[in-house]
Amino acid sequence: MSDSRTPADRPAVVLGVGGGIAAYKACELLRRLTESGNRVRVIPTEAALQFVGAATFEALSGQPVRTGVFTDVPEVPHVRLGQEAELVVVAPATADLMARLAHGRADDLLTATLLTARCPVLLAPAMHTEMWEHPATVHNVALLRARGVVVLEPASGRLTGADTGAGRMPEAAEIAAVAALLLERGDALPRDLTGRHVVVSAGGTREPLDPVRFLGNRSSGKQGYALARLAVQRGARVTLVAGNTAGLVAPAAVQVVDVVTAEQMRAAMHASSADADVVVMAAAVADFRPTTVATSKIKKGADEPDTIALTRNADILRELVQAREEGRVPREQVIVGFAAETGDAHGDVLHHARAKLGRKGCDLLVVNAVGDGKAFEVDSNDGWLLASDGTERVLEPGSKALLASRVLDVVADLLKPA
Ligand code: CTP
Numbered sequence: 001m002s003d004s005r006t007p008a009d010r011p012a013v014v015l016g017v018g019g020g021i022a023a024y025k026a027c028e029l030l031r032r033l034t035e036s037g038n039r040v041r042v043i044p045t046e047a048a049l050q051f052v053g054a055a056t057f058e059a060l061s062g063q064p065v066r067t068g069v070f071t072d073v074p075e076v077p078h079v080r081l082g083q084e085a086e087l088v089v090v091a092p093a094t095a096d097l098m099a100r101l102a103h104g105r106a107d108d109l110l111t112a113t114l115l116t117a118r119c120p121v122l123l124a125p126a127m128h129t130e131m132w133e134h135p136a137t138v139h140n141v142a143l144l145r146a147r148g149v150v151v152l153e154p155a156s157g158r159l160t161g162a163d164t165g166a167g168r169m170p171e172a173a174e175i176a177a178v179a180a181l182l183l184e185r186g187d188a189l190p191r192d193l194t195g196r197h198v199v200v201s202a203g204g205t206r207e208p209l210d211p212v213r214f215l216g217n218r219s220s221g222k223q224g225y226a227l228a229r230l231a232v233q234r235g236a237r238v239t240l241v242a243g244n245t246a247g248l249v250a251p252a253a254v255q256v257v258d259v260v261t262a263e264q265m266r267a268a269m270h271a272s273s274a275d276a277d278v279v280v281m282a283a284a285v286a287d288f289r290p291t292t293v294a295t296s297k298i299k300k301g302a303d304e305p306d307t308i309a310l311t312r313n314a315d316i317l318r319e320l321v322q323a324r325e326e327g328r329v330p331r332e333q334v335i336v337g338f339a340a341e342t343g344d345a346h347g348d349v350l351h352h353a354r355a356k357l358g359r360k361g362c363d364l365l366v367v368n369a370v371g372d373g374k375a376f377e378v379d380s381n382d383g384w385l386l387a388s389d390g391t392e393r394v395l396e397p398g399s400k401a402l403l404a405s406r407v408l409d410v411v412a413d414l415l416k417p418a
Contacts, residue, residue, distance in 0.1 A: 010039040011183050014081055014117070016090035016110045017057070018097040019047020020169075021160050022126035026091050027052060028172040030060045033089070036180060041081060043067070043110045045097065069109055078109055082116030089179050090114075092126030092169045093151070095137050101149075102140035120182040122150045124175045129165030150189045152178065153232055155252035170252035174229060181230075181401040188405040192412040194235030199276045200228045201269055201283035201316075203243035205262040209308065210294035217284045221245030223338075223381060224282035226404040228254050231278075234408060239272040241265055243283050262286050262313040269316050274329055278411055280336040281317045282366075289313055321361040334414050336407065337362040340370040350384065350392075357386050363414060364388070366395070366407055385410060 013033055017026045023044070033040045042057040046067050054065040069078040082088070090097065090110070097110070101123075106112040114121065123144070131137055132154060141151050152175070155168040169175075181188050202224020206214040221242060228240040229251035238254045243265060250256050257272065259265045262285045273279045288310035298304060317337045323329050339356050341349040353367040368383040382397035385407060393410070395403050 005037065007039055010037050011086045012084050013038040013040045013179070013183075014085045014088040014113055015040050015042045015061075016088060016093075016097075016114070017042060017044040017048040017052070018090060018092050018094040018110075018126075019045050019050060020092040020094045020126050021051060022092035022169040023048045023051035025169055025172050027056060027060060029089070029091055029175050030057065032172055032176040033179065034061065036176070038183075039063075041085075043081065043113055045108055045110055047094075066109055069106075069112055078106070078112035079116050081109075082113040083118070085113070085117050085119050087120050087122065087179060087183050088114060088117045089122045089124070089175065091124035091172075091175055093123035094125075095127045095131040095134070095140075098123065098125065098137065098140045098144065098151075102143045120150065120186040121148075122152070122175070122179055122182055124152045124169050125154045125167070126169035127154075127167045128159055128163060129167045132167040145191055150178070150182065150233070153253035166253070168252075171249045173249045174252060177226070177229065177399075177401055178233065180399060181405060184398055184402050185405060188402070189230065189233050190412075191235040193231055193278075193408070193415075196236045196277040196415065197239070197275055198228075198231040198236040198278040198280070199239045199241065199269065199272045200224050200231065200280045201241040201243070201265060201285075202228065203245035204284040205243045205265055205286045205313075206260050207262065207286045207289035207313075208260075208293050209290045210296065210298045212297050215286055215288070215290065216244065217286065219243070219284035221248050221283075222379065223400045223404065224280070225249075225251060226400040227280055227282060227407065230401060230404045230408055234412070236278075239276075241268045241272060241283070243285075262289060262316070266314050266316045266319070269320065270323070273320060273323075273333070276329070276333060277415060278334045278336070279320055280338075280407075281320070281362075282338050284340070285313065285316055287313055315360075317360050317362060325361075332415075334364070334411055335362040336364040336366065336411065338366045338368070340368050342369065342371045353384065353386055357388065362388070364407070364410060366403070 057065045106115045156166045157168045203221030204217040204219035206216045208214045232238045241257045257268045291309040291311045341352045349369045357365040365386045381403045383395045385393040
């Protein structure tokens with residue numbers, strides 16, 4: 001990717017690499033960070049170089065790689081790198097490295113840099129489950145979070161060897177997405193959803209016509225995934241009900257329920273929202289499904305139907321609001337809908353969106369203007385956030401993560417006790 005900015009204009013990112021087997025994934029993260037136009041300086045610990053050689057980091061970053069404070073002394077790198085950084089990302093952040101950081105140690109170039117940095121700091125932990133759950137680590141993570149350091153929730157899954165459990169480093173794509181968000185908005189990840197259950201639907205449903213064909217839509221699921229990812233990193237327990245979202249990286253520490261059709265999404269949303277504090281319908285649900293589904297492929301010829309009969313699907317969002325009105329779920333539950341609108345002869349985007357907010361009865365409606373390549377399948381988004389109390393906020397153009405963080409700000413405010 002070409003970048004027309006001069007090197008001095010590009011965001012200065014420090015990528016710290018701790019000594020764990022996940023250090024190999026730091027190479028992929030480094031590539032993503034540089035391809036997004038950042039100037040990246042890699043600072044591994046001595047232990048990290050047992051896993052990945054300095055030459056790899058130097059070649060990928062185009063910058064020298066040092067671990068100690070006694071090289072290039074006249075340039076005072078142990079102070080300068082931290083002071084100049086606009087973001088410090090540490091991946092993997094080992095238990096030992098977090099312990100040193102929590103206690104303000106500065107015994108190598110990376111910890112000295114972390115002590116001088118005044119920019120956002122993002123840690124992507126990676127360690128065995130026992131180490132992650134040890135009271136010492138739990139205490140250090142809490143201490144770091146209380147100081148404003150963003151410590152990502154690790155993923156569950158395969159660790160080194162045959163072990164599985166919480167402690168796996170989130171995927172490079174996910175760390176890069178959060179890093180980009182922190183460069184856009186340094187205060188995007190407060191722990192203000194701690195103890196909350198957030199249910200998010202994402203992607204598009206597919207309504208089968210026969211074993212080969214379906215009616216579908218262009219939703220990629222990116223906006224819903226961004227919401228789920230940020231909600232978990234703001235402290236929530238998150239259930240993600242995912243329609244077709246081919247190729248998206250499942251967010252770390254999120255419970256994913258895969259569905260295909262609108263009926264399956266409906267059942268999954270009702271089941272998982274029973275104890276939810278927040279429900280977000282970001283999915284594009286098909287309004288209709290073929291009335292009959294052929295058991296074998298529909299062939300051309302005499303048996304080919306001239307038309308396809310359709311049956312209307314339930315309005316899941318409306319049903320979720322009804323469940324709350326009838327007291328079947330907590331009355332304080334915050335319900336968020338999405339609306340992709342175009343203007344027409346009857347009114348502009350906002351006119352249609354206001355009417356939809358009233359019709360659906362949800363608390364918040366995220367409105368995107370669509371058409372001209374906007375909103376679908378792309379990485380950026382903008383629009384408005386309409387609230388049932390009549391408040392209307394502009395959501396300025398930015399990444400889908402930025403939009404998600406703005407929506408969660410308002411959700412967190414609504415959840416605060418009056
Ligand atoms: N939605 C839903 N169930 C449906 C259709 C939509 O829960 N069967 C939800 C979407 O997830 C979204 C909101 O309702 O949060 C608005 O979706 P949209 O397709 O814009 O609304 P419709 O009700 O289909 O309105 P219209 O097609 O008339 O614009």
